[in-house]
Amino acid sequence: MQSKKAKKMKTKTKYAVLFLAPFVILYLVFGLFPIIHSFYISLTDWTFGKDVNFVGLSNYIRLFTEDKYFWKSVGNTALLMLMYIPLSIIVALLLSNLIYSKRTKFKKFFQVAFFLPNITTAVAVGLMFALIFDWQTGILNNVLMKFGIISSGINWLGTPGLARVVTALMLFWAYFGYCTVFYLSGMSGIPEDVYEAAKLDGANHRQTLWHVTIPMLKPVTSFLILTSFISGCQVMEEPMLLLNGWATVGQTVGGPDRSCLTIVWNLYDTAFGNGTNLQYGKGAAIGYSAFLLIMLVVMLWNRTQKTLAKRRGDIDE
């Protein structure tokens, strides 16, 4: 009996392996292997078409200490994130509260409308905003001049500060609906009697939002902060298309004065941007450095969350 059971388990394991195999094999060959290989490449001075030498950590040391654009790209990315992520999350929270309200009609329509930019390819997002903000042909300058608000077009995308603001605005436009959908799904999980109780206690709308809804949505908020941070670190396609997509003049890497050069754009430009100088070693080092920075921030975030939760737990007891 015992051995029969054992035999049955064994054949089952065989099938489990069989069902797992396609995913695992594809992941090992095309996922894990390039990750490890990239790390090795980051320790070499490989430039496409030239000899490859092992150089240890010198790519990293140079990136951290003397490279002109690495820290700039990290700073740009952080700045962009600071501009669009908190705004997206706050707007999404308020919006979903409005959509969720019983009085609101056309809930489905709003949910779909706000989410629409998020399913649109980054190429289209960047180009649509380029159509609006282009210096000479853009819609916005046309409108502003028509109404006599400005006498000559503003060079939105040619000025470092403005280019950053427009980029952040575009990212906000493309992102806040995504956050809204998460808050809505979180709100549908809050039990109705919690609201009833708040009502009985005489709480008005603002108090209910502040003391009931927002605390109950904390898991969604912390999830959104974390995933927004990870996805924000990877932004590249939208600014690239906004600033370079169909530009007729002045194609620049990273926008004016590289003010919108993000980490991944810098990686792309280093390893693939310049056809005669494809720096694979340095590019791989940029990728790994960014990954380490992300992990560091995520770990710090998790630790603070845990400490805070612990402290709150102590007070509650």
Place this chain on the structure above:
Amino acid sequence: MSKRKGIGTMAVLFVLAFITIIPFYMMLCMSTQTSAELFQGLTLLPGSHLLENLKTVGSSSFGKFYINSLVASTAATLIGTLTSAMAGFALSKYRFKYRDLIAKIIIATMMIPSQISLIAYVIEMRNFHLLNTLWPVIIPFTFNAFGVYWMKQSIEGAVPDEVMESARIDGASEMRVFFSIVLPFVKSALITIALLLFLWSWNNYLLPLITINDMDLYTVPLGIAMLNGMYRTDYAAKILALAMGTVPLVILFIFGSKYFIRGLTSGAVKG
């Protein structure tokens, strides 16, 4: 008082919805005008130049880009959905050593940004002689950790063990159990992951940008971005192409929004 507040709420919502939709609307209007009209200023009404613009776009390779995107995204979706469902099935309905560890590792891989492997991936594609095929833009979507996680959760919750067991007693093979018992139970979860994979692969720009050089293999996003060189001065035709690349997905999303949103938010609800 309460009524006035309700109207205010609706006004805020409509203004924001207007802001999200207006760029799409302008894109559609602009795609029906002549390039000259575009430069004269803002018209918020459709023009009459749609057919001519269509002709311009039609005479370019844009149709080919469409077919490439369709082929690549369909392949990515079919393979990715199948591998996700199979792995999800193995992790939820079989008991074996290290099962939970494997599941945990797969979920952890979701945290690794894909850009980290980008350079070695391109080199790998070159070594496999795949750079002049569509495979480089298909392969990364054929193994999706989120898909595995999603299918594992769905199969765990939706497929009763007894039904599988009785099929086995009737002599069904494990493959048969999977295809004709398990999959029908999780149809809507399959639709969700298939739609997401299709969306992600269709929208991708970076991958084709660095792995495809042959214009005959351009996908829609890459094609749109490269239109500048093709009909440089015909701005309106470019915008029409942009609209044509965007609209099908918008329609797909509107009809499948329930599935999209359910899939995307599945991780957050549990916190």
